[in-house]
Amino acid sequence: MIITTSKPFEEVLKELEGEQKVFIVGCGSCATTCETGGEPQVAEMKAKLEAEGKTVTGTVVYEEVCHELNTKRKFRENKEAVEAAEGFLVMCCGAGVQSVREATDKPVHPACNTMFLGNIVRHGHFVEKCSLCGDCVLEDFGAICPVTRCHKGILNGPCGGTDEGKCETDKEKDCGWTLIYNQLEKMGKLDRFRRIYGLKNWQANMKPGRVIFERKGGGE
């Protein structure tokens, strides 16, 4: 799931400066779980903008704003309100914001900061465990990602800053390398830790990433 946080309302207002009529897009998927762009947050945003004297021409919340065809369809379904709007406020991740960009040439504004691909630990508590490197090395590290869970993303063991299982950057954060060590030890696989890991291919997912699957089936 893509983890987002809400931008301060003042920042959102600044983005919308000079636009009187606004259409709000929320996302029924990740941003609903993060409570940054679900139905309640969209309603709240609408009320706050109206209190600031803006006109909200319409709102829509649907699954996967990042789905570009879907977004275009939703815009057609809300044609009138969309056409009346001078700008769009998108309450979800940056992918969703840019999906809206594909559907209109009018100003499009992000209402959230997009943080990371996150795991849900429990309600409202998210942590990053994979940073989408394109060349997954989990197999060698007891299924704990050194690229992500070590602040430096290093591959041959803890740095000198590790201390009693915590990271030098933040005493509240686990040292990823201590987690990996403990896991491999538990599994009797410390030989994996002993092995020197060579330079990583950081271009496995050359930005901007693109994957096109060949269509399967449908004859020869």
Add this chain to the structure above:
Amino acid sequence: MTVLIKEHAKPSIQEILEAGKFLVTGEIGPPKGTDLEEMIEHINLLKDKVHAMNITDNQSSVMRYPSLGTAILIKELGGEPTLQVTCRDRNRLAIEADLLFAYTRGIRSVLCLTGDSIPVGDHKDAKGVFDLESVQLLQLIRNLEEGRDSGGNELKGGVKFFKGAIVTPEAVPIEPQMIKFEKKIEAGAQFFQTQAVYDMDNFKRFMERARKINDKVYICCGLVLLTSPGQIKYMNNNVPGVFVPENLAREMEDAPKEERLNTGIRIMARQIRQLIDEKICDGVHIMAIGKEDVVPRILEEAGVDITKM
């Protein structure tokens, strides 16, 4: 015209260690800015008192005059530099290019570090590079020595360095640290400088462990000058893998304010003497952190004169 420096004012630390001598090294922390006067003073003060000087590389993620530039300066002033290279600020291309340059300017010893994280420093919004880390850096240098860059391309003229790394004897937990120590040796480390050590009994135990893993690699004990009870408290609470034992903390507390620096000097001199007399390790690396001017006094009090060793 040949630009490759082959004449050296001083023996290399490799030559000192291989001759079986106790290695004494110091450290230079470059300034923030271009006023090099004080640093040059320190270099001149130390260059004949220690075998070599490490130059820190944007230490603690604080931007400073570069380690490479300072290493060359030390060379020009007739001293012997050990170039510290971290992986925080440069990717593999930049590091390789710097190493080619360093070699042509007569730099013979390189200490390979991963580098502190960005948030601990003074450019907190910067992007940390960490394209590689200490073990891979050692490997990368070995590849350069074999005439290849890390892209697998052949070099026209290679490098040769005495390669060093860091180990933290008091790391908690110690096991991953010892495995990494072993990996660094496998990757090409020929000498080690330790993180600051204060408890000599602990250090002796570490040395036993390290010698069991490898009894050929050179290990130099890192010592940081103690200067006040506040500094001791700070290090105990904030510097990973550094522990100042009770008795030393008390010795500092009991000293009157004007005697603190002298107390720190006395403590370090005593430790250096012990390292030498009990043949605990192969050398000492003195980190005076801003008080480089007292290093000659420390050595004098320890009865160490490198010209007579």
